[in-house]
Amino acid sequence: MLKAKTTKPENARPFYARHSKEQLRNALRRMWLIRRFEEVAEDSYVRGLTHGTMHLSIGQEASAVGICMDLTNSDYITSTHRGHGHCIGKGAEVKFMFAEFFGKEEGYCRGRGGSMHIADPATGNLGANGIVGGGLPLATGAALAIQQRKGQDVAVCFFGDGANNEGAFHESLNIAAVWKLPVIYVCENNQYGMSVSTERSTAVKDIATRAAAYNMPGVIVDGNAIADVNEAMMAAIELARNGGGPSLIECKTYRTRGHSRSDRNRYRTKEEIEDWKVKDPIPAFENELQKFGVFNLAEIEAVRAQVETEVAEGFAFAQSGTNPLPQSVLRDVYTVSGAA
Amino acid sequence: MLKAKTTKPENARPFYARHSKEQLRNALRRMWLIRRFEEVAEDSYVRGLTHGTMHLSIGQEASAVGICMDLTNSDYITSTHRGHGHCIGKGAEVKFMFAEFFGKEEGYCRGRGGSMHIADPATGNLGANGIVGGGLPLATGAALAIQQRKGQDVAVCFFGDGANNEGAFHESLNIAAVWKLPVIYVCENNQYGMSVSTERSTAVKDIATRAAAYNMPGVIVDGNAIADVNEAMMAAIELARNGGGPSLIECKTYRTRGHSRSDRNRYRTKEEIEDWKVKDPIPAFENELQKFGVFNLAEIEAVRAQVETEVAEGFAFAQSGTNPLPQSVLRDVYTVSGAA
Amino acid sequence: MSMRELSFAQALNEGMAQAMEADPRVFIMGEDIGVYGGAFGVTGELVHRFGELRVRDTPISELGGAGVAVGAAIAGARPIYEFQFSDFVSLAMEQIVNQAAKMRYMLGGKISVPVVFRMPCGSGTGAAAQHSQSLEAWFGHVPGLKVVEPSTPEDAKGMLLAALDDPDPVLIFEHKLLYKTKGHVPEAMYHTPLDKAVVRRAGKDATVAALGIMVQKCLDAAEILAGEGIDLEVIDLRCIRPIDAATLIESVKKTTRLACVYEAVKAFGIGAEVSALICESEAFDYLDAPIMRLGGTDSPIPYSPILEKAAVPQVEDIVAGLRSLVTKRF
Amino acid sequence: MSMRELSFAQALNEGMAQAMEADPRVFIMGEDIGVYGGAFGVTGELVHRFGELRVRDTPISELGGAGVAVGAAIAGARPIYEFQFSDFVSLAMEQIVNQAAKMRYMLGGKISVPVVFRMPCGSGTGAAAQHSQSLEAWFGHVPGLKVVEPSTPEDAKGMLLAALDDPDPVLIFEHKLLYKTKGHVPEAMYHTPLDKAVVRRAGKDATVAALGIMVQKCLDAAEILAGEGIDLEVIDLRCIRPIDAATLIESVKKTTRLACVYEAVKAFGIGAEVSALICESEAFDYLDAPIMRLGGTDSPIPYSPILEKAAVPQVEDIVAGLRSLVTKRF
Numbered sequence A, B: 001m002l003k004a005k006t007t008k009p010e011n012a013r014p015f016y017a018r019h020s021k022e023q024l025r026n027a028l029r030r031m032w033l034i035r036r037f038e039e040v041a042e043d044s045y046v047r048g049l050t051h052g053t054m055h056l057s058i059g060q061e062a063s064a065v066g067i068c069m070d071l072t073n074s075d076y077i078t079s080t081h082r083g084h085g086h087c088i089g090k091g092a093e094v095k096f097m098f099a100e101f102f103g104k105e106e107g108y109c110r111g112r113g114g115s116m117h118i119a120d121p122a123t124g125n126l127g128a129n130g131i132v133g134g135g136l137p138l139a140t141g142a143a144l145a146i147q148q149r150k151g152q153d154v155a156v157c158f159f160g161d162g163a164n165n166e167g168a169f170h171e172s173l174n175i176a177a178v179w180k181l182p183v184i185y186v187c188e189n190n191q192y193g194m195s196v197s198t199e200r201s202t203a204v205k206d207i208a209t210r211a212a213a214y215n216m217p218g219v220i221v222d223g224n225a226i227a228d229v230n231e232a233m234m235a236a237i238e239l240a241r242n243g244g245g246p247s248l249i250e251c252k253t254y255r256t257r258g259h260s261r262s263d264r265n266r267y268r269t270k271e272e273i274e275d276w277k278v279k280d281p282i283p284a285f286e287n288e289l290q291k292f293g294v295f296n297l298a299e300i301e302a303v304r305a306q307v308e309t310e311v312a313e314g315f316a317f318a319q320s321g322t323n324p325l326p327q328s329v330l331r332d333v334y335t336v337s338g339a340a
Numbered sequence C, D: 001m002s003m004r005e006l007s008f009a010q011a012l013n014e015g016m017a018q019a020m021e022a023d024p025r026v027f028i029m030g031e032d033i034g035v036y037g038g039a040f041g042v043t044g045e046l047v048h049r050f051g052e053l054r055v056r057d058t059p060i061s062e063l064g065g066a067g068v069a070v071g072a073a074i075a076g077a078r079p080i081y082e083f084q085f086s087d088f089v090s091l092a093m094e095q096i097v098n099q100a101a102k103m104r105y106m107l108g109g110k111i112s113v114p115v116v117f118r119m120p121c122g123s124g125t126g127a128a129a130q131h132s133q134s135l136e137a138w139f140g141h142v143p144g145l146k147v148v149e150p151s152t153p154e155d156a157k158g159m160l161l162a163a164l165d166d167p168d169p170v171l172i173f174e175h176k177l178l179y180k181t182k183g184h185v186p187e188a189m190y191h192t193p194l195d196k197a198v199v200r201r202a203g204k205d206a207t208v209a210a211l212g213i214m215v216q217k218c219l220d221a222a223e224i225l226a227g228e229g230i231d232l233e234v235i236d237l238r239c240i241r242p243i244d245a246a247t248l249i250e251s252v253k254k255t256t257r258l259a260c261v262y263e264a265v266k267a268f269g270i271g272a273e274v275s276a277l278i279c280e281s282e283a284f285d286y287l288d289a290p291i292m293r294l295g296g297t298d299s300p301i302p303y304s305p306i307l308e309k310a311a312v313p314q315v316e317d318i319v320a321g322l323r324s325l326v327t328k329r330f
């Protein structure tokens, strides 16, 4: 917790002390990118420009960015159905994401995957996942591959509070703990799995409690405070890179949008949503950055402007993309050449 | 723990205080029945009289009987691949079990199930299970049926230490806790899942630790001490019957036989096996019964003799059973009449 | 009473409500079936009428959820378990295939397993590969299960009620795109048999055996081909396990040609079973042309709407296929 | 070198050992595959040679275990996951079907999933309904997977090595009763193609397409029938996905009759697919008799040895079936 408004960033907390101005700027930029990307995507969805469904992470940007900002391209992440933030956090470009939404050949998945399957292996993003909990064994396996090749990388698994009740959660965390795999489980607890509150779905109040069942560290952080998220992550990365095995980080957060487009928000109150909107992670971060004198308002506005351009250009890029040919439907079911 | 050799049973501990002589005799009888049934079954197996495989629970009789002795026929149990003890504990007759082993029409499953599927719904035994962890959702569901009909019964789920790493464990315990179902999970921790020690398979030392992840009571008992097992069970039953929801009881025990017939015991030492043989639950119980003056040696010997007769008669009954006709292979795939 | 129209989803909803009224043992479990009303709105307002204990939101735990339903069934209840998407049954195969399907047999007939699984299936919603599968064939391969796929609101309700009165485990596949389609649905409770196909259009030039959403597409195709003087018999298969071979055989003996149209991946799908059934039956001798299968492409379902359409038979594909079937000479 | 004989299990073991020698990315995961040597002894002493990190005993967690193998594969490793019994794949369908099979497609070709699943299958050991299934047809229905079932030690090793060098997920079904059967196995590393059937016995009166353990039974039946002057062509299918249609079509055009023999439940099994493939091919016109399927009964596998035998085709059933196939006139 911050003590005084005048604290210099260097003297404040590890998050500010250990990251350069450029890194912090990039973090803010990515949070804005996620926000604006999703707002524009939502809008194009409402206007009927994209089909399928889409899960927005508006309000959850601090965890995506706070978790990913210290990872390299050879560190892996697995993501979820609510994965735009993770994807951008890990370094994806919004133009290829928009193209994917529009089902274009230029999309990250050549239009075959859509919102729920966006992946970018080049940045270590092994993909969003349409199966709740589907990424848990995959991230664990990626960590195993790292261990097998005696690598120094880590694998990070994003999952939701709802996913924590899947058997895949239990089996994966147990295996990771027994084998001391370099994997970090990041639960984005946004209080609901679709319409069901954690209270109605989960026998414990805090999902981090369950870490004890796997003899691994479990910490709870304010998922809307990027510094809190990142500091927990730095500790988990250090543990994992040094052979200390897996950790579980629970980011308490909230999605201010509905679960997906068909959501009528019958399971929660307007007040609850409004209360959380006040805790928006982006202004909170901007305030801190200014308070600590990292950036002034002009610098922050420059970031926002840059994001605006990037999103607008990305959207235009995607709109003018190439539609797949119907006869290409069988493409990439199998790897044609012998080399993987 | 017992304080003095002269303590009267009534003054000793709840187990002795709350059970009649007849109940205690029956408990001893069932422990011997399990032991002798399995020894004879093993022998007939070695002699080539039965086929398939078989999992013996010799050394684990105290948990089977200590758990089941206060249950009625309308309380349910689900059992495991190592289920002879549970079956006899719940009241099955050995003659029909032998008949099942020999694949006879007189068997509990008309010879269709064999050792791994013996069931006796008439005594509330919903069946052994060939799938490790397969009974966990089933027992939970039986408890749900009880709750739906506002019944007072309980459902009991036996499972092994190995099964505790299945996703079914996690999902079942969570559901039971969230819905406060009258189910008691009994982990017979015999230290190994086939060849793999709990140390190598399970991230925590005690499986009861995992109860905390479901916000339910978790207790550890000496699984070779019937009184310890039963006292934990009495508490769990009371909780469940009074709407207090599920519990987890971990019985620490050991199987002195191999996992199944093909086991060469390469994963443990002879010394370990011998050390545990000393902790045989049957003589331990007999000693206590005498120490507390419940029975004298003659009475105990009468129990043993009765068991010997019952087992011998059961074996003979089974040997002269009826073989199924090959053309009956399609029988009971579906319920023919409309009534379930 | 005049012809009352309900949507497919409303028909299922009414069936569940009537069953719950009539039998206190009946209840529903599933993800977001309570206040949310179900991902496709099928349970709708039922939670307000029957309460949270009989319309139970389950945690996201398909193996546990489905298995708990099986356990409840063997202990005297009559559960309906709704998979939010039938794709998620991939997490619950163990309890359905090893437990529910086999329990009666393994126990020598001592127990029945009256559980109903509702399985929203199929593509067409842009939900891509993991939310668009048609997996009914897997269950056709599993003795002990009954597997059906209604194509009309009337059958949806009738099969649901028949399933609830059946002592054995029943899986009902419901194509998502059918939920909003409307049709006549009797108000009273009634059963649609779980083992009978039905001729939806009589014809003499070829038999078209169709499943689920493909029934209407085949009727549309038949209408178009009628304009070309081709007279098709369209059979709504309805039942996958058991398949109603008798109705098929009778039809093929009359028309001498057969196509099977379904959305699932073509290989190892219902088309294979229908083809093989006819081939080993007396109808084989009557065949005047190879049996045709029109199924999905050998690929997952892609996201792009262009590709998604290309991945499953459309009316124009069916028209083209059937035209060639009828004109092919032996 | 003279003909070296190994058992089916030894052949697999040798293949795994050679692959691990040759490629540091290869490792094995599974339940009790370490000091225990595997439930069927296939991994044997490998743990002593390659250590516990490359021959990993997994907790009893099939969904997690199989999924971890998939995750390792996409991150650069070459895992082999052994299911202790293939029945337990019912717990891992999600990771195999939704993840491994579809990932390359969903990601537009950006990734491959080089994972190998070993699947001990089949009945005959008295292990009853939950340990005796033949589930290969499920996977035949899943694009993205490759699915094979060797019938000889030589093919077992060759297919394992081919699978390990294949960039896509491969499932190898291994009938438990074959593990102890012996045959010639070359010592060097070699590939057996994952998409080619093979004619094991040439003949002219009928084609018998057999899978796995049924190949030998059909050869035995053919020997018996040869004594009656009936000359059968026996094809070892070997590959389930893709099926080698060309070899089948060529044979049927020659013999004009076809039976498919397999152990799995008859309905929706490989017999249906083989029948349908022929029926929609040019070979249809050559058929002189209905296509025959000899598969398992429509029941779970029972425990009683008498019933267990009755549940799957035995040599005498095959002899009787093929005799009637050949004598049937069109």
Ligand SMILES: Cc1ncc(C[n+]2csc(CCOP(=O)(O)OP(=O)(O)O)c2C)c(N)n1
Pocket (backbone or CB within 6 Å): A081, A082, A130, A131, A132, A133, A159, A160, A161, A162, A163, A164, A190, A192, A193, A194, A259, C031, C060, C062, C084, C088, C091
């Ligand atoms: C295995 C599986 N079950 C159910 C669903 C349907 N579904 C998609 S997202 C979701 C809620 C997930 O909740 P949570 O894990 O908390 O993630 P959040 O949506 O809150 O980000 C559900 C039920 C699914 N996609 N996969």
Ligand SMILES: Cc1ncc(C[n+]2csc(CCOP(=O)(O)OP(=O)(O)O)c2C)c(N)n1
Pocket (backbone or CB within 6 Å): B055, B081, B082, B130, B131, B132, B133, B159, B160, B161, B162, B163, B164, B190, B192, B193, B194, B259, D031, D060, D062, D084, D088, D091
């Ligand atoms: C799902 C599943 N995985 C694996 C097996 C094979 N198997 C049978 S018993 C067993 C060990 C089970 O260990 P535990 O639960 O501790 O029970 P125990 O045998 O020790 O009584 C294994 C691996 C199985 N039957 N089912």
Ligand SMILES: [Mg+2]
Pocket (backbone or CB within 6 Å): A160, A161, A162, A188, A189, A190, A191, A192, A193, A194
């Ligand atoms: Mg959530």
Ligand SMILES: [Mg+2]
Pocket (backbone or CB within 6 Å): B160, B161, B162, B188, B189, B190, B191, B192, B193, B194
């Ligand atoms: Mg054990």
